[in-house]
Amino acid sequence: MIQNITDLSRKLRTGKLRSRDLVEESFAAIDAAAEKGSKAFLSTYKDAARVQADWVDRGRQAGIKLPPHAGIPIAIKDLFDVQGEVTRAGSRVLDENAPADQDADIVRNLRRAGFVIVGKNNMTEFAYSGLGVNAHFGTPENPCDTEMPRVPGGSSSGAAVAVNQEMVPAAIGTDTGGSCRIPAAFCGTVGFKPTSTRVSKRGAVPLSRTLDCVGPFTTSVSCAAVLDSILSDGHGDDVESFPEGGIRLGVLEGYVTEKMDEVVARAYQDALTRLSHRGVRLTPLDIPQLSRLPEINSKGGFVGADAYAWHKNLLETRAEFYDPWVRDRFGAGKSQTAADYIEVGQERTHMQALVDEKQEQFDALVLPTVQIVPPTLDELQDQDHSNAVNLLCLRNTAVGNFLDVPAISIPCHASGSLPVGLMLFGARGHDRKLLSVARGLEQVIRGR
Numbered sequence: 001m002i003q004n005i006t007d008l009s010r011k012l013r014t015g016k017l018r019s020r021d022l023v024e025e026s027f028a029a030i031d032a033a034a035e036k037g038s039k040a041f042l043s044t045y046k047d048a049a050r051v052q053a054d055w056v057d058r059g060r061q062a063g064i065k066l067p068p069h070a071g072i073p074i075a076i077k078d079l080f081d082v083q084g085e086v087t088r089a090g091s092r093v094l095d096e097n098a099p100a101d102q103d104a105d106i107v108r109n110l111r112r113a114g115f116v117i118v119g120k121n122n123m124t125e126f127a128y129s130g131l132g133v134n135a136h137f138g139t140p141e142n143p144c145d146t147e148m149p150r151v152p153g154g155s156s157s158g159a160a161v162a163v164n165q166e167m168v169p170a171a172i173g174t175d176t177g178g179s180c181r182i183p184a185a186f187c188g189t190v191g192f193k194p195t196s197t198r199v200s201k202r203g204a205v206p207l208s209r210t211l212d213c214v215g216p217f218t219t220s221v222s223c224a225a226v227l228d229s230i231l232s233d234g235h236g237d238d239v240e241s242f243p244e245g246g247i248r249l250g251v252l253e254g255y256v257t258e259k260m261d262e263v264v265a266r267a268y269q270d271a272l273t274r275l276s277h278r279g280v281r282l283t284p285l286d287i288p289q290l291s292r293l294p295e296i297n298s299k300g301g302f303v304g305a306d307a308y309a310w311h312k313n314l315l316e317t318r319a320e321f322y323d324p325w326v327r328d329r330f331g332a333g334k335s336q337t338a339a340d341y342i343e344v345g346q347e348r349t350h351m352q353a354l355v356d357e358k359q360e361q362f363d364a365l366v367l368p369t370v371q372i373v374p375p376t377l378d379e380l381q382d383q384d385h386s387n388a389v390n391l392l393c394l395r396n397t398a399v400g401n402f403l404d405v406p407a408i409s410i411p412c413h414a415s416g417s418l419p420v421g422l423m424l425f426g427a428r429g430h431d432r433k434l435l436s437v438a439r440g441l442e443q444v445i446r447g448r
Contacts, residue, residue: 002026002073002166004219005226006238009069012060019053019071019116026073026118029167039140040158040167042078042088044119049073052116069226069236070114075162075171078120079127080104081203089205090123090155092136093314093321104203106172106214106231113230121158121171125326127207128307130182130393131380132157135323142374144188144419150374153183153393155207156217160187163217170227171217176207176303178370178397180215181409185369185421189217191409192224193400194431199231208306211401221410221439228435239432242363242440245279249424250362255290256396260371263413267420268368271412274444285365289354290399296347297402299340300332308333325383352403352428359427364437367396369409369421396423406431408438410445 002008002025011017027046030037056071076082079089081100088094103111110117122140124132132154133139140161142150152161156173160183163171173180175193184191192215199214206212216227225239251272260268276282300308308315308330315322315330359365370393380386400407405428409421422445426434 002029002169005069005072005169005223006220008072008169012071013068015060019056020050022071023049023053023073023116023118026168029165030119033165033167036141036143036161036165037167039122039138040161040165041075041119042090042122042137042158045117049116049118056114056116067112067114067236069230072115073118073168074110074115075119075121075159075168076107076110076117077156077159077171077173078123079174079205080107080120080172082107082117082120087205089126090134090137091125091322093318095321100203102203105200107203109230109233110172113236118168121156121162121173123157124155125323126205126307126311127155127174127176127179128326128329129154130178130390130397131375131386132183133380135325139377142186144186144374149377151186151377151380153186153370153374155179156183159217160184160189160191163187163189163219169219170223172227172231173215173217174204174207175213175215175397175401176211177394177401180213180217181369181397181407181421181423182393184217184409185411186374186419188411188413188419189219190221190224190411191215191217191421192228192435193407194228194232195406195429196404198431206306206310208303210302210306213401221408221435221442224408225432225435225439228431239436239439242433242436244440244444246281247364247437247440248281248283248362249275250285250359250365251282252287252365252367253284254286254288255293256367256399258371259392259395260368261373263373263418264368264371264420267413267417268422270414271422271445271447272366274447275441278444280441280444283362285358287355287358289351293399293402296344300336301344302341304333305336305341306333308336325386348402355403356427359425364434365425367423367425369396369423371395373418373420400425404428406434408434410438410442412445412447414447
């Protein structure tokens with residue numbers, strides 16, 4: 001059984017595990033899942049991964065000093081460049097593109113740290129949805145409900161499923177409006193979104209250059225901290241747990257707690273009660289200005305304009321290869337004016353200053369990751385209803401992207417129930433402090 005990367009690193013260094021065994025275990029889990037595995041992974045690198053794993057094992061046996069995490073399997077989202085292959089971004093639109101001439105920066109960082117990339121995960125086409133549906137390659141099935149097919153969350157759908165199903169101990173996704181945190185909440189994993197400038201996005205197909213972030217899916221906050229360090233050009237350092245007693249959390253209310261379903265409301269409130277009982281200082285915080293976000297972004301916002309600018313030529317020459325549901329979403333960007341775009345930027349600056357001031361008295365802000373449990377696929381057959389559900393799923397997570405604050409989703413549901421995520425916001429640029437606070441609170445949030 002694949003464990004978290006911290007445990008695996010220790011066992012590899014002490015000779016209790018071999019990298020080749022871990023890689024074979026990863027591929028065995030993908031193959032055993034059959035169609036579910038092929039929906040979670042759009043491609044696998046079996047030969048290259050085995051060669052790298054054998055090299056790591058021989059090196060350790062020979063006493064060669066290797067990076068601490070050398071030999072651990074990992075997966076990456078389908079929108080990251082890998083030298084020598086076409087980057088598809090979960091689409092058929094880019095099939096005729098030339099192969100990438102170099103690895104994306106985060107791929108280079110993972111290789112430098114010794115991780116073994118075993119494959120690329122499925123995703124929503126061009127990362128343009130929070131639901132995780134893919135009409136070209138099939139939608140990864142949410143593994144948390146075997147009775148009723150539910151969406152995995154998007155856009156980094158396959159990444160969350162792969163980590164939940166122990167196909168890999170961790171995976172790397174992107175987050176523009178919630179694409180790391182929504183699938184994490186829907187699939188019961190940890191998902192982290194950094195401050196947007198923390199991790200290089202070179203070599204990643206963009207959705208919005210203004211809002212895009214690169215972050216990990218993991219089984220624990222500690223693992224997220226390790227990968228955050230590696231992705232941001234560090235050495236894979238963990239963070240110390242912030243002492244839970246005395247932590248000050250601003251409990252966001254109003255806009256972010258509207259429209260919660262009963263399952264989410266119950267799990268979220270139970271988590272807050274556990275935190276309070278452990279000495280965490282909880283202070284209600286209503287920021288009514290957040291309710292203006294739908295109005296501010298009503299003409300498409302940053303995502304609409306940025307996405308349309310990147311896709312304009314493709315929409316004119318290869319429109320028939322897009323999923324129509326995704327293609328229709330580019331209309332908002334096409335109709336936006338320069339004045340509209342500038343106004344959104346001004347509103348963002350004002351909102352950031354307002355929230356920064358309110359956030360100063362807290363170590364983090366807390367809110368539900370998503371207001372609802374994962375919708376069933378049957379619920380989404382009607383496009384108008386599907387669009388409304390998609391916007392609801394993005395409602396809370398997109399706040400973090402608009403403010404450009406680090407954010408992390410941690411499972412808070414009871415064992416055996418549908419997954420629910422609790423989200424923490426940190427101060428912009430203070431990603432490591434947020435991870436420290438999250439690590440200190442993780443076991444209480446999970447109810448362990």
